[in-house]
Amino acid sequence: MRRILSSTSTFARSSHRPRLTLAMTALAVLALGACGTVKTTVGGEQAVRAEAVGSRPSAPTLAEVQEHIEQSCPPPGAPPVAPPSPSAAPPGAEPPVDAVAPIAPTAGPEVELNGRDWCASNLHEERIAGALWKLTAPTPAKVRTILNDLGYADERIHDLKQSGATTRFFLDLREKGGRLCLEGSAAGEATVVDKCVAPATGPFTPGGRAR
Secondary structure (H helix, E strand, O other): OOOOOOOOOOOOOOOOOOOOHHHHHHHHHHHOOOOOOOOOOOOHHHHHHHHHHOOOOOOOOHHHHHHHHHHHOOOOOOOOOOOOOOOOOOOOOOOOOOOOOOOOOOOOHHHHOOHHHHHHHHHHHHHHHHHHOOOOOOOHHHHHHHHHHOOOOHHHEEEEEEEOOEEEEEEEOOOOOOOEEEEEEEEOEOOEEEEEEOOOOOOOOOOOOOO
């Protein structure tokens, strides 16, 4: 069973994941038109690519995702729409007497990503996790191959490193003034892909991510 998790980290990942139902539905619609061809290269890369791709289902192309973002997501600069606090009482219900008021975040994705970033991140997270969760022995070479096949250029892939049975990476997805980045851990069915906050301007470097 695929897990797409969210947790607090020093890289300002989201601590409250939004529902991905709409993202999954949108990706299912996009996938209807996606082809199942596999690109090949010469030499040793061909074997790596074949093993990395395996039998994973076809994913919508990056161009299709970008088109969907343009048509369905808020315009650049739209205010963020953060997910509700899990401790919030339903409308019309009285909170428990001993309830502690949640502390509003002052940093991180909830306040530093705009509405367009939130919308776009759900689509990117779902397609990337869907491509990685069946990958066995996820080495950096295999993960890079899959990310490249999904349309993410090498210059957007950062800190691709293996630690035990897990390969971690970051994707710089900033566009049109946004600050979206993704932090991923490829670990088979324990794969995690989550949003993070990139610097507003300048290069995406290990020391420059929002913390």
